Structure formats: structure tokens, C-alpha cells
Amino acid sequence: MAHRPCPFFDPGTQSSNNTLGILQLKRDLLIPTILSSEPSTDYAEGKVETTRFGTFPHSTLINQPWGTQVLASVVDTGSRGAKGKKRKRGKEEAGKEEEEDEGRPSDSQLVKAATASSGFVHLIPPTPETWTLCLPHRTQVVYTPDYSYILQRLRARPGDHIIEAGAGSGSFTHAAARAVFNGYLGQDVTRYGTEDSRRKRKTKRYGRVYSFEYHEQRAKQLVAEVESHGLRDVVTITNRDVYGDGFCLPSSNGPAAHSSDAEPDADIIFLDLPAPWLALKHLTRSPLPSPTATPAEGTTPTPFRSPLNPKSATRICTFSPCIEQVQKTITALREYGWLEISMVEIQAKRLDVRRERVGLSEEGVRGANSSAATVKEAVQRLRDVEGRAKLFHGMQIEKQKEVMRKVEKVKKGEQEKKGSSSGRDTDIATEKRDAQHKINAESKDTLMSTLPPSKHDRLQQAKANAALRPAYKEGRLIHRTEQEIKTHTSYLTFAVLPREWTKEDEEQAREKWGR
CATH class of the missing domain: 3.40.50.150 (Vaccinia Virus protein VP39)
Structure with a gap:
């Protein structure tokens, strides 16, 4: 006696025609569908599943290994709707629609779906857990x-x-x-x-x-x-x-x-x-004992x-x-x-179980708290921030003074060369810009060599150090429960x-x- 295989007991290695398949869009968003290779009156590609991530003809889902990532297809879902839902048209529009239907492939032959540029789902086998x-x-x-x-x-x-x-x-x-x-x-x-x-x-x-x-x-x-x-x-x-x-x-x-x-x-x-x-x-x-245990006359008692x-x-x-x-x-x-x-x-x-690591040296590391672990560490970070700000403002003042000295030097040269051509104004402006760029470059080099490390530098250094040590063993092991119950109480x-x-x-x- 032949039995139809049940996908809940033995789904096999791949999907097949006329069996249940589950389309997984996200971890908590699943779509069940009975896979079918039969022609459809709505779409030339056959039966189609339309999701938020694209359109998936069943011809692209059948005979696929379970767990396959299936890409979306290009299917015209706008102009080809279900029968009985089309609006009333005049004779001229009806004639044009008949001409378009004649140009489409027949229902006995499915059109191969073209792959879309984006969108995909995972095809997974049915289980009681996914079905729930x-x-x-x-x-x-x-x-x-x-x-x-x-x-x-x-x-x-x-x-x-x-x-x-x-x-x-x-x-x-x-x-x-x-x-x-x-x-x-x-x-x-x-x-x-x-x-x-x-x-x-x-x-x-x-x-x-x-x-x-x-x-x-x-x-x-x-x-x-x-x-x-x-x-x-x-x-x-x-x-x-x-x-x-x-x-x-x-x-x-x-x-x-x-x-x-x-x-x-x-x-x-x-x-x-x-x-x-x-x-x-x-x-x-x-x-169970009953007050009317004796049956009525002419009736046969029903066996228990x-x-x-x-x-x-x-x-x-x-x-x-x-x-x-x-x-x-x-x-x-x-x-x-x-x-x-x-x-x-x-x-x-x-339960959210993780290791808590605290310290400014863990800044930017996943699963770590970048707050100061000790008072000494907090004071040192404040000194670094204040020293960086103080040095930065001092460099700005020195740069402004240097610019003023250059300007004064240029003006003095202008006075010594009176009677020169009008094109000298352009040369003076060019000299001012060059002097400014040179001062900026020198100030930047000096600032970078003397300032404490920036936040970007600290993050890069912390990530590099974390890759060289067993971070999963460090810190304090903690756990935290959800605030709300996801399943109903019973x-x-x-x-x-x-x-x-x-x-x-x-x-x-x-x-x-x-x-």
C-alpha cells in the first residue's frame, strides 16, 4: 500500500511538487505554501508567492535543497490580476486585452522567470515548530x-x-x-x-x-x-x-x-x-453510577x-x-x-547571557562598557582631554601670530618696492595663501606629535588589542531577562x-x- 510521504516526518533533502514548503523572510516571519508546478491563469510563470522582499514563482522553489537562498524574480503582478477582479472595459479596451492575451504564452507552457536585482528568501522544510x-x-x-x-x-x-x-x-x-x-x-x-x-x-x-x-x-x-x-x-x-x-x-x-x-x-x-x-x-x-441504572422496558442497555x-x-x-x-x-x-x-x-x-567588561581601554569593543573602572583611570582621561584642548588652543594662538608676522613682512616688502606694476597685488595675495598653507601644515604636524591620542586612535588601538587576547574569558559573567513575556501564561x-x-x-x- 502506497502512502503519501509527510514532510513533517521525512522532508527529504529537497523540496518537491505538491508538498508543503516554508518561506523564511526573517527569523519571526514565515510564509507557508503548497508548492505547485501547475500552470496558472494569472501569471505566465505559474503559481507565484508575493512577499515584501519580492516575488517568487513556484518553479524557482521546487526541487531546491532545503535551506537554499532563493532570489526574487521579475514578475508583472500589476497588470495581470486574478479573474473576476478586473474593472469593466469598453469594447475597444476589451479588444486590445484579447490581442494581448493572444500574445502571451499558453497555460500549458510556463515562462522561465527572470531573476530580479534584489530580494531573497530561504526555503526551509516544515516542522511542528515552524508550522506553529x-x-x-x-x-x-x-x-x-x-x-x-x-x-x-x-x-x-x-x-x-x-x-x-x-x-x-x-x-x-x-x-x-x-x-x-x-x-x-x-x-x-x-x-x-x-x-x-x-x-x-x-x-x-x-x-x-x-x-x-x-x-x-x-x-x-x-x-x-x-x-x-x-x-x-x-x-x-x-x-x-x-x-x-x-x-x-x-x-x-x-x-x-x-x-x-x-x-x-x-x-x-x-x-x-x-x-x-x-x-x-x-x-x-x-x-459511573447513575440514578436511572435500570433501562426502560423494551429497550436494550447500551454497553459501556x-x-x-x-x-x-x-x-x-x-x-x-x-x-x-x-x-x-x-x-x-x-x-x-x-x-x-x-x-x-x-x-x-x-535570557541574555554575556560577560561585562568595564574600562576605558575597552572603548569601542563589542560587549564592553567604556566607563572608567577606577578613579585613577577617570582622572587620567580628564587630564588627557584637558591637555589636548589646552594644547590645541595654544597652537591656534601661535598660528595666528605667525600669520600676522608673515603679513607684516609682506607689507614691509611692498613699501620698499613702490612704483611697481599693478600685477604685484596678485603676487602678494599668492604669497599670503602659500604662507598660510605652510603654517597650517607645520602646525598640524606639531599638534599631532604632541597631542594625546584622539578618540579614533583609541578605538583603533582598543580593537587591535582585543583581537590579541581571549576576551571571552574576561570580565564578569552576567545574565538579564526580558522585560515582557513573549508567550502567553498558561x-x-x-x-x-x-x-x-x-x-x-x-x-x-x-x-x-x-x-
């Missing part, structure tokens, strides 16, 4: 810091069955599917032979996620996403009110090989509901079915935004026999429901292990 950052939000999303802790605390492993109530946008659904996936039913036929494959199908337990969603429109959208992502053989979406109808599935739901009276046969429960305590009455191993796996303990987690919901949930868990109840609050923050309630222990189980245990 770019999925279409239909409800509040369970983010990576939350569901990673939840799956670890619930001990999710390949082959487990998970019940999820409140599928919402499908963030936890994708993460749970990856955690329990251990192969597709029937894929071992060619490897083990016909007889062995039948035995394998009967004994091997394949991981499944049974997701329930009350909102019909959201459930339909999630079914379409699961189908397009290749998760149909692992995830089952059901539109149901679990408060009243419970979690058991009829035998006609899902593939026949997976359907039995024991579905969903769950090992793990995750409830992201407004009132999770109302759904706990359906998560028991035996029927538990959605839980009878062969192992079941672990549960409820996701609640306020403490009042947690209190009601814990009360219901105790009433229905759940044990090891605990509550965890998730608050995700980023309360996670965990509990365990042990498996039933009958007299037969007790006798078998005594025979095997003794008293």
Missing part, C-alpha cells in the same frame, strides 16, 4: 514552549494513541503526530513476507492522534490541512461536542485496519477546553465503552488560562479517581489514571512473582 509560527490562527495557539513540555511530561512515545479535545488551529496536533509516529500500516509487507506481515499488522501498534473539535468550520479547515500535509493516516479529525458525546468512535470512522470497538484506545489525553471538568466523566475505565487503553496507565493534561478553571478540574479529577495531580505554570522568557494540570487491577491480575502476579 506561520499557521493560520483560528483560535489561541499552543506554542512550542508549552507543547514541548506537555509531550515530555506525558511521556509521549512512538506507538501511543493521543486524544486531543479542542483542536483549534492544529498546532498541538502536528507536534503530537510527530511524537507518536512509528510507521504506516502495511508498509512492512515486502520486507517480512505475506505471513509475517499479517502477524506484524496484528501485533504492532501504530501511533495515532484522535483530535476532536466542536466548531464545524474549524474542523473542516483542519481536515483539509491534515490531508494536504500528508497526515491523514496518523491524525483523525472529528467534529463533536465531547461534553455530551464523549470520545469513543464508531467502527466506520477511519481506515478499516485501525477501526475497532476499542478506538481510540488512548494512552494520553490533552484537553484544551473552556470547561475540561465536564469532559472527564467520559474518561473512565468503568461506568471506555476510550482509554486498558493495558496501561493513562496520563492527562488540561490547558487552562485561569486558576478558577484549574480548581474545578482538580476537584473533578479527584472525584473520578485520577492520581498524582499537579499543576504547572508556564512562563517563557529569554496553567497545565497533570494527572495519572492507573489501569484496572482485577482479582485475575492479582492471582497471575502472585503466581509469577510470589508473595
Whole structure:
């Protein structure tokens, strides 16, 4: 039996047609798209993704190694819009448009896109983490810091069955599917032979996620996403009110090989509901006592079915935004026999860890504070600044005096040479400019040789010194938390429901292990 490969389990080494790809514009800006090589009625280049960094035809994204930097293409997105959105035109304009359409390439042949002068994106494979950052939000999303802790605390492993109530946008659904996936039913036929494959199908337990969603429109959208992502053989979406109808599935739901009276046969429960305590009455191993236990005359009592796996303990987690919901949930868990109840609050923050180096010698060095480390260092810097200013002003005064002496010398020469031609004025002006340039050059050389080092010189020297020593070992190691919480606060309630222990189980245990 052939199965469509799921890019979340095995994306391969490169992108392919009709699979999900993620366009990474920035670290926190991702765009999901189903790659397609089919012709488009809108663009001669085929299906096109338009972003803030340029336009990217899918023909440039398919069969590319994951992580490739894809350059933007030149695509006319202005005059070729979607059908039905064009404004009404007269007969003459309509005739011109038909002539332009005749000159364009046919839909059966794509035009090779020309590379633009700027703009690019990175093509990365889909994972539950990247999908959480770019999925279409239909409800509040369970983010990576939350569901990673939840799956670890619930001990999710390949082959487990998970019940999820409140599928919402499908963030936890994708993460749970990856955690329990251990192969597709029937894929071992060619490897083990016909007889062995039948035995394998009967004994091997394949991981499944049974997701329930009350909102019909959201459930339909999630079914379409699961189908397009290749998760149909692992995830089952059901539109149901679990408060009243419970979690058991009829035998006609899902593939026949997976359907039995024991579905969903769950090992793990995750409830992201407004009132999770109302759904706990359906998560028991035996029927609850009812005041109307005797059936009416002429009716057949409905046999009790538990959605839980009878062969192992079941672990549960409820996701609640306020403490009042947690209190009601814990009360219901105790009433229905759940044990090891605990509550965890998730608050995700980023830590900025670095080494702090202080001193004027660290001026301009990255990660260092260029303030004075000691009083002696601060006084020396003040002396350098004041000495540089004093010497600079002194040189300015000396330069002005030198200029005045040159001018006086020139005037004196003019008086000695009376009666000269009128062109002498030009020569005098030239001599004045030359004298001024010479004085400026001499003053600059003298100033540079006597002044303390400038800020530019200090920065260059500090960077040169930093490259010659292990700066990562110097200074004091400090850390700083973010001022604001990036992910929303949540309360996670965990509990365990042990498996039933009958007299037969007790006798078998005594025979095997003794008293």
C-alpha cells in the first residue's frame, strides 16, 4: 500500500511538487505554501508567492535543497490580476486585452522567470515548530514552549494513541503526530513476507492522534490541512461536542485496519477546553453510577465503552488560562479517581547571557562598557582631554601670530618696492595663501606629535588589542531577562489514571512473582 510521504516526518533533502514548503523572510516571519508546478491563469510563470522582499514563482522553489537562498524574480503582478477582479472595459479596451492575451504564452507552457536585482528568501522544510509560527490562527495557539513540555511530561512515545479535545488551529496536533509516529500500516509487507506481515499488522501498534473539535468550520479547515500535509493516516479529525458525546468512535470512522470497538484506545489525553471538568466523566475505565441504572422496558442497555487503553496507565493534561478553571478540574479529577495531580505554570522568557567588561581601554569593543573602572583611570582621561584642548588652543594662538608676522613682512616688502606694476597685488595675495598653507601644515604636524591620542586612535588601538587576547574569558559573567513575556501564561494540570487491577491480575502476579 502506497502512502503519501509527510514532510513533517521525512522532508527529504529537497523540496518537491505538491508538498508543503516554508518561506523564511526573517527569523519571526514565515510564509507557508503548497508548492505547485501547475500552470496558472494569472501569471505566465505559474503559481507565484508575493512577499515584501519580492516575488517568487513556484518553479524557482521546487526541487531546491532545503535551506537554499532563493532570489526574487521579475514578475508583472500589476497588470495581470486574478479573474473576476478586473474593472469593466469598453469594447475597444476589451479588444486590445484579447490581442494581448493572444500574445502571451499558453497555460500549458510556463515562462522561465527572470531573476530580479534584489530580494531573497530561504526555503526551509516544515516542522511542528515552524508550522506553529506561520499557521493560520483560528483560535489561541499552543506554542512550542508549552507543547514541548506537555509531550515530555506525558511521556509521549512512538506507538501511543493521543486524544486531543479542542483542536483549534492544529498546532498541538502536528507536534503530537510527530511524537507518536512509528510507521504506516502495511508498509512492512515486502520486507517480512505475506505471513509475517499479517502477524506484524496484528501485533504492532501504530501511533495515532484522535483530535476532536466542536466548531464545524474549524474542523473542516483542519481536515483539509491534515490531508494536504500528508497526515491523514496518523491524525483523525472529528467534529463533536465531547461534553455530551464523549470520545469513543464508531467502527466506520477511519481506515478499516485501525477501526475497532476499542478506538481510540488512548494512552494520553490533552484537553484544551473552556470547561475540561465536564469532559472527564467520559474518561473512565468503568461506568459511573447513575440514578436511572435500570433501562426502560423494551429497550436494550447500551454497553459501556471506555476510550482509554486498558493495558496501561493513562496520563492527562488540561490547558487552562485561569486558576478558577484549574480548581474545578482538580476537584473533578479527584472525584473520578485520577492520581498524582499537579499543576504547572508556564512562563517563557529569554535570557541574555554575556560577560561585562568595564574600562576605558575597552572603548569601542563589542560587549564592553567604556566607563572608567577606577578613579585613577577617570582622572587620567580628564587630564588627557584637558591637555589636548589646552594644547590645541595654544597652537591656534601661535598660528595666528605667525600669520600676522608673515603679513607684516609682506607689507614691509611692498613699501620698499613702490612704483611697481599693478600685477604685484596678485603676487602678494599668492604669497599670503602659500604662507598660510605652510603654517597650517607645520602646525598640524606639531599638534599631532604632541597631542594625546584622539578618540579614533583609541578605538583603533582598543580593537587591535582585543583581537590579541581571549576576551571571552574576561570580565564578569552576567545574565538579564526580558522585560515582557513573549508567550502567553498558561496553567497545565497533570494527572495519572492507573489501569484496572482485577482479582485475575492479582492471582497471575502472585503466581509469577510470589508473595
